[in-house]
Every structure is written in C-alpha cells, then in structure tokens.
Amino acid sequence: MTSPVIESEAGSFFPSWNRVCGLALRHVYLYMGSWPRLVEMMYWPILNIAMFGFISLAIVKRFGQVDVVTDTYLGGLLLGEILTRVQIAMLIFFMEEIWSRNLGHLFASPLRLRDYIGGVFAFSAFRCFISVAPAFAVAYFLFDFSILKFGWILPVYLALLCFNGWCFGTFIVSLLLRFGLAAEWLGWMCSWLLMPFMAPYYPVSILPQSFQYVSWALPGTYVFESMKSQVETGRFRADYLGLALVLNLAYFVVAMVVFKRSFNSAKRTGRLLQMGE
Amino acid sequence: MSADDWAIRTTDLRKLFDNTVAVKGLSLSVARGSVTALLGGNGAGKSTTMGMLLGLLEPTSGHIEIFGCDLLARRSDVARVVNFSSPYVDLPNRLTVRQNLAVYGMLYGVPDLTGRIAELAARLQIGDLLDRRHGTLSAGQRTRASLAKSLLNKPKLLLLDEPTASLDPDTADWVRTLLMTYKTEENATIFMASHNMFEVERMCDDVIVMKRGSVVAHGTPQDLLDRFERDNLEEVFLDIARN
Structure with a gap:
C-alpha cells in the first residue's frame, strides 16, 4: 500500500545504525551520570577475581600444585565473567526501561525489534568490556595471571562466549516480556543457572552423567574445555570451538523466535504499556 | 473524500483482554489536518484505542490505516511520521x-x-x-x-493523551496555542484524549465519544451540542456517561 506521506525505509533488513546508536547512547548517558552504576558494574568481577585468586594461591601453597590450578581457576573465572556479564547487561538494559517506564516511548518510535536487538547487543558487549577489564588488570597485578597468555585464540574465546551470552540474555529478556516484572528474580537467577554445567573450573567428566548431557548442549562448555585443554597441554581444541559456534548459531535462531513471540505476546496483553507501573 | 484525505482510519477494531471486551468494532475516520478529541469515561476504551494507534497494543481483530498505510504491516515506517505525548508514559x-x-x-x-x-x-x-x-x-x-x-x-500525526493535565490555566492555555500553531504550520493532524471539555471545545473540529468500548457519539462540537440540546460539552459528556 502506498502513501504520499509515508515512505518505505531503504535497506530495512539490517538494523538501523542511527537507532542502534541512539539506544546505546541512552544507556551510556545513564552510566555517565550515575557513579554507583559504574562502581557496581566493575565491583563483582573484581571481587570474584580476588576471591578465586587467593583461593587458588592457597591451594597451590597447600598441595604444591603448579600454575595449572591458578591458570584454570583464573582463566575460567575471567572467561566465565564474559558470559555472565553480557547476560546481566542485557537484563539491566531491559530493566532500566521498565524502571523508568520508558518502554511506551521506545516502542512507539520507529525502533524495530532488529534495531532493539542490535542496540542491546552492542551495549551489552561494551558494558561487559568495561566490567571485566579492571578484573583482567587485577588478575595480572595481584596474581601474575595475564589473560593474553591464551594468545591469538583469545578473541575467539571472547567472541564465542559473548555470542553465547547474547543468546541466553535474549531468552531472559523474553521471559520478562512474557511474564512481566514477576519474572525479574528469575532473570537474575538465570544469569548464573547454567554456569555449573559449563564447567569453567573443572572437567565436564567429573559431573554426573545426567548433568553432562546438559553440559554438552551448551556452547560455553566447549570454550571452557578448550581453555582447560590449552592450560594443561598448550593446545586449544579447534573442534570444540567449531561446535560452540554451531550451537551458538542454533541458539541464536531459537532465541530470536522466542523473543519475537514474547514481544508479540506483550503487545497482545498490553504488558508493553503496563510494565513498570 | 479519497483515501489520501484520512490521517487515521480504523475498521471494525476489536480488543479483548482475556474475556473482557475493551474495544468493540471501532470504525472511525480522522481527517487529515483536523484536531479530533477522543472522549469517554474511565474504562471507555480510550487508552486501549490510543495504544493500538501507537502500535503498542495488538488489536484482536480489525484494521488500522495511518495515512493510507497498514499500521500492523508497516509500523516502523508509520512511526516516523507519528509521535505522541502522555503524562502517563515517562521519559x-x-x-x-x-x-x-x-x-x-x-x-x-x-x-x-x-x-x-x-x-x-x-x-x-x-x-x-x-x-x-x-x-x-x-x-x-x-x-x-x-x-x-x-x-x-x-510529526504529521500527533497523538496526545491529556496534553494539559496537571498544568496551571496559564500554561495550559500556552500549550494549546502552541499546538494549534504547530498544526497550522505543518498541516498536522492532532488526535487527543482529554477530560478537559473547555479544551476540546476550543481546539477540536471533531469529537468522538466512547462508552464501554464503542463510539456512542461523533460529530463537531456544535453537532453534539445541538443533538443533546446542551450548552457545553461538559453537559453532553455527563448525559452520555449517566445514560
């Protein structure tokens, strides 16, 4: 249907760069004007790295075990932080709109779901980087552990875990869209729920058999296994990283379908207008 | 009037929440360049109608066209020429x-x-x-x-929910003048929900009154005054609400 007033948007398959930036900018402004938010963002990763760093040092001292322990613990922790911080960033990104009762303005604008997803992915990756960068530095200065020791494969680990975090984060936001604020606590819980199955600090093989089925269905597990293999043998697992990518792609497709359905459900029930009230 | 002359056209619009009918069979046309008021008591279906026109609520059935475009099919394109203000949706x-x-x-x-x-x-x-x-x-x-x-x-279509709610009379008057100036300059259409009958009489070319999800009266302010044999819209509103 044509209209003399309304023009079709060109190149509409891809997210709009302007809208993705606008959405990310809204949250950058929010953080720039709120030092407690900035502190909180960096607090937990630093606290975790300090705790685990000292625990691993104590184990090394007690049992005389070598760098493998420290490297596995700290490597697992830092990479695990990528996964959880991306999910938490996505959850907070959405919650901030609910808390400020801004969803109505946002989704009455030309913002499309792909723009929203683009904005939330971009901001969560940025927020995650700001969150974990100080923890990387703490690990280096306190425990002489450099994340860069994983070499050129490190960006692949980070990208795969970030991708995994985006997929799971999308499920969490979908949950909120479908069940409203009542699901908030579930959202926080879900950010850590699958971490024990992904075995960041220990081999998957020590988990009960039934848990292992879950483990091998999660992309993050393969990244952590490759990281542990690299710590122990000096060689990463390309086959595992390939599987992580395939699984991530499958989860991404499912996450997008679930998100779209949850969004439509929120539009049907009126939750998009009521949330936050 | 041709299809191009309408800013908003809805056809048999219905909205159900569980088993409650919020809007039933709403068919309305809002002329381009007009100022139209949507009136009704609490629970009449005004907010639900506004929500559907903004694309924030999905109709259970029916059709919405904004400037001749199907809103449900091209929400993002439509939203570029629409905007809204409501004291109930914060920035x-x-x-x-x-x-x-x-x-x-x-x-x-x-x-x-x-x-x-x-x-x-x-x-x-x-x-x-x-x-x-x-x-x-x-x-x-x-x-x-x-x-x-x-x-x-x-925006070519401005949706306003209670545009002067909680404003003192002087500021409210200033806002009304500003909106009318904007409308004239941009040949924009204004569609507003209001409980301020003085405002409606002063600003609007067309008035739509809803009750329990349906349109019960539609016409110019003068049409409604004549039809209900009243001196002002406040009395018309009370007549409709109480009968």
Whole structure:
C-alpha cells in the first residue's frame, strides 16, 4: 500500500545504525551520570577475581600444585565473567526501561525489534568490556595471571562466549516480556543457572552423567574445555570451538523466535504499556 | 473524500483482554489536518484505542490505516511520521532533557538534530531546562519536555493523551496555542484524549465519544451540542456517561 506521506525505509533488513546508536547512547548517558552504576558494574568481577585468586594461591601453597590450578581457576573465572556479564547487561538494559517506564516511548518510535536487538547487543558487549577489564588488570597485578597468555585464540574465546551470552540474555529478556516484572528474580537467577554445567573450573567428566548431557548442549562448555585443554597441554581444541559456534548459531535462531513471540505476546496483553507501573 | 484525505482510519477494531471486551468494532475516520478529541469515561476504551494507534497494543481483530498505510504491516515506517505525548508514559528521569531529546532524535532519524533541539528549546521555552535531569522537573516543565520530544520529528500525526493535565490555566492555555500553531504550520493532524471539555471545545473540529468500548457519539462540537440540546460539552459528556 502506498502513501504520499509515508515512505518505505531503504535497506530495512539490517538494523538501523542511527537507532542502534541512539539506544546505546541512552544507556551510556545513564552510566555517565550515575557513579554507583559504574562502581557496581566493575565491583563483582573484581571481587570474584580476588576471591578465586587467593583461593587458588592457597591451594597451590597447600598441595604444591603448579600454575595449572591458578591458570584454570583464573582463566575460567575471567572467561566465565564474559558470559555472565553480557547476560546481566542485557537484563539491566531491559530493566532500566521498565524502571523508568520508558518502554511506551521506545516502542512507539520507529525502533524495530532488529534495531532493539542490535542496540542491546552492542551495549551489552561494551558494558561487559568495561566490567571485566579492571578484573583482567587485577588478575595480572595481584596474581601474575595475564589473560593474553591464551594468545591469538583469545578473541575467539571472547567472541564465542559473548555470542553465547547474547543468546541466553535474549531468552531472559523474553521471559520478562512474557511474564512481566514477576519474572525479574528469575532473570537474575538465570544469569548464573547454567554456569555449573559449563564447567569453567573443572572437567565436564567429573559431573554426573545426567548433568553432562546438559553440559554438552551448551556452547560455553566447549570454550571452557578448550581453555582447560590449552592450560594443561598448550593446545586449544579447534573442534570444540567449531561446535560452540554451531550451537551458538542454533541458539541464536531459537532465541530470536522466542523473543519475537514474547514481544508479540506483550503487545497482545498490553504488558508493553503496563510494565513498570 | 479519497483515501489520501484520512490521517487515521480504523475498521471494525476489536480488543479483548482475556474475556473482557475493551474495544468493540471501532470504525472511525480522522481527517487529515483536523484536531479530533477522543472522549469517554474511565474504562471507555480510550487508552486501549490510543495504544493500538501507537502500535503498542495488538488489536484482536480489525484494521488500522495511518495515512493510507497498514499500521500492523508497516509500523516502523508509520512511526516516523507519528509521535505522541502522555503524562502517563515517562521519559527517563536520570537523563537530562537534552540527552533525552538527543536519544529520541536518533531513534526518529531527525536530521540536524542539534539545530532541531535548539529550535524546539526556543519554541517551548525550555532552554534553561535542557541540562537538567528530567526527574528534577516540575509537572509543567515535564509536560513541555515531553511535548518537545513529541515534536522532534515534525510529526504529521500527533497523538496526545491529556496534553494539559496537571498544568496551571496559564500554561495550559500556552500549550494549546502552541499546538494549534504547530498544526497550522505543518498541516498536522492532532488526535487527543482529554477530560478537559473547555479544551476540546476550543481546539477540536471533531469529537468522538466512547462508552464501554464503542463510539456512542461523533460529530463537531456544535453537532453534539445541538443533538443533546446542551450548552457545553461538559453537559453532553455527563448525559452520555449517566445514560
């Protein structure tokens, strides 16, 4: 249907760069004007790295075990932080709109779901980087552990875990869209729920058999296994990283379908207008 | 009138929440360049209708066209020429007025955003508020900031929910004048929900009255006064609400 007033948007398959930036900018402004938010963002990763760093040092001292322990613990922790911080960033990104009762303005604008997803992915990756960068530095200065020791494969680990975090984060936001604020606590819980199955600090093989089925269905597990293999043998697992990518792609497709359905459900029930009230 | 002459056309619009009918079979046409009021008591279906026109609520059945475009099929395209203001939907409180306008300017793809913000700041007399957080503004200042956001993209269709709620008479009058000037300059259409009958009489060419999800009266303010044999719209409203 044509209209003399309304023009079709060109190149509409891809997210709009302007809208993705606008959405990310809204949250950058929010953080720039709120030092407690900035502190909180960096607090937990630093606290975790300090705790685990000292625990691993104590184990090394007690049992005389070598760098493998420290490297596995700290490597697992830092990479695990990528996964959880991306999910938490996505959850907070959405919650901030609910808390400020801004969803109505946002989704009455030309913002499309792909723009929203683009904005939330971009901001969560940025927020995650700001969150974990100080923890990387703490690990280096306190425990002489450099994340860069994983070499050129490190960006692949980070990208795969970030991708995994985006997929799971999308499920969490979908949950909120479908069940409203009542699901908030579930959202926080879900950010850590699958971490024990992904075995960041220990081999998957020590988990009960039934848990292992879950483990091998999660992309993050393969990244952590490759990281542990690299710590122990000096060689990463390309086959595992390939599987992580395939699984991530499958989860991404499912996450997008679930998100779209949850969004439509929120539009049907009126939750998009009521949330936050 | 041809299809191009209508800003809004809805056909047999229905909205059900579980088993409750909020809007039943709403068919209305709003002429381009008009100012139309949507009236009705609490629970009449005004907010639900507004929500559907904004694309925030999905109709259970029926059809919505904005400037001849199917809203459900082309919501994002339509949203670029529409905007809204409501005292019940906040802008982020922790952002300054300028930051809010910058964010929404980007979402709406406003060209020369800095210039447009300056222009609106002068017009809405919010220059001194631009660098204050939205959460620190008074009710009247919030209304002006929200109006600035709603005029950012020079909308051809402006949806307003209680545009002068919680404003003192002087500021309310100033806002009405501003809206009418904008409408004339941009040949824009204004569709507003209001409980202020004086405002409706002063501003609107057309009045739609809803009750329990249906349109029960539709016409110019004078038509309604004549039909109900009343002196003002307040009395017409009470007649409809109580019968």
